Amino acid sequence: xxxxxxxxxxxKKMNYKNMFKTIDLVSKKTNKSKVFIFxxxxxxxLKYQAGYVDYxxxxxxxxxxxxxxxxxxxxxxNDIIKKFNDMSYAxxxxxxxxxxxxxxxxxxxxxxxxKEASIEDFKKYLKxxxxxxxxxLSLSCGKGVEKLIVKDYDPEELYHxxxxxxxxxxxxxxxxxxxxxxxxPHSVNTxxxxxLNKVVxxxxxxxxxxxxxxxxxxxxGMVTTIDIETGIIKYPAIDKIGNxxxxxxxxxxxxxxxxxxxWESVKELCxxxxxxxxxxxxxxxxxxxxxxxxxxxxxxxxxxxxxxQLPVHRDDNYGLLPQFEKAxxxxxx
Numbered sequence: 001x002x003x004x005x006x007x008x009x010x011x012k013k014m015n016y017k018n019m020f021k022t023i024d025l026v027s028k029k030t031n032k033s034k035v036f037i038f039x040x041x042x043x044x045x046l047k048y049q050a051g052y053v054d055y056x057x058x059x060x061x062x063x064x065x066x067x068x069x070x071x072x073x074x075x076x077x078n079d080i081i082k083k084f085n086d087m088s089y090a091x092x093x094x095x096x097x098x099x100x101x102x103x104x105x106x107x108x109x110x111x112x113x114x115k116e117a118s119i120e121d122f123k124k125y126l127k128x129x130x131x132x133x134x135x136x137l138s139l140s141c142g143k144g145v146e147k148l149i150v151k152d153y154d155p156e157e158l159y160h161x162x163x164x165x166x167x168x169x170x171x172x173x174x175x176x177x178x179x180x181x182x183x184x185p186h187s188v189n190t191x192x193x194x195x196l197n198k199v200v201x202x203x204x205x206x207x208x209x210x211x212x213x214x215x216x217x218x219x220x221g222m223v224t225t226i227d228i229e230t231g232i233i234k235y236p237a238i239d240k241i242g243n244x245x246x247x248x249x250x251x252x253x254x255x256x257x258x259x260x261x262x263w264e265s266v267k268e269l270c271x272x273x274x275x276x277x278x279x280x281x282x283x284x285x286x287x288x289x290x291x292x293x294x295x296x297x298x299x300x301x302x303x304x305x306x307x308x309q310l311p312v313h314r315d316d317n318y319g320l321l322p323q324f325e326k327a328x329x330x331x332x333x
Contacts, residue, residue: 019052030061037061044068049075058319059311071319077305080324084197084281085301092277093301096137096169102276106269108288108295111171114163122159125170126150133174134167147173147213174288174297177261183253184208187215191226191260191287191294193270194303197331198281200267201324202308203228205260207237207248217307224255225313231263235313244312266294271332273299281331 023041027034044050044060050073055061058071072080081087093099097113112125126132129150136144144167148158162168173188180189187208194202203226208215215221222237222245237245237255247254260266270285273296284303287294309319 067317086279089279090301106296109172114168135169177289193285196327199327231260233258
């Protein structure tokens, strides 16, 4: 019944204009008729809870029935979240200041929450700092995140300005490991480690680009996958508009073949962090690989599935669902 409800809800909310644009695009790429593509998308929606975005993003038009069954579609991802995450606890992740308090053991940097700090507290925090990162509490995808040069501002004016713009979480600039700094030095290139039932089921590296101080996919960043067992990057990175990179265009540093340092420590950190809010069993952790150890940037209680199974990151046409299903059955106590 849940599956039927989800499909009906998606049909009601669907952007049909974008759907037909997608049909045109796929038809041109495959030389298949638009009518065939239309009914194939409908079929994938009914059988696999895949929308037209999933159909295009994962190139499901190139998959047979057996392969399509292995894809984590939007509907399947939502089902996993419903099963493993008690969303009444989601505020512990979504309130970034509260997250920092709960996971302070894993933060490895100073921070201050301006709504609980005086001007004098803020001045004391800024003393001796050259740069800071300011964040809004509620926005996601890197929106509202800025790196500021401390000497360029009067502390009192900055304090009020940040409060007025709701950029109330202020943190030290995280220092990343030289290996990732060499790839792109202008942002912290975060690891996205996905845990399900206390098992690492997906690992990705997000890399900044075009001078941006955030590595987010929605800010012209790129993403590649990390081999869970070895910590080695085996595939090129890709950005949101489909450009593929074997080396970073700004630094000419190779991406493929990079060994993520301290890889076992990265996985251990995320598995250990799962115990802080056990009611959320499916989490996307954003991890900074520090100079001498990994540490947390934030956690995501509603992990997006869109970066898991991109075609450029697959040796074959199989998705990650079998790996997720194994974790759901055999997760750690």
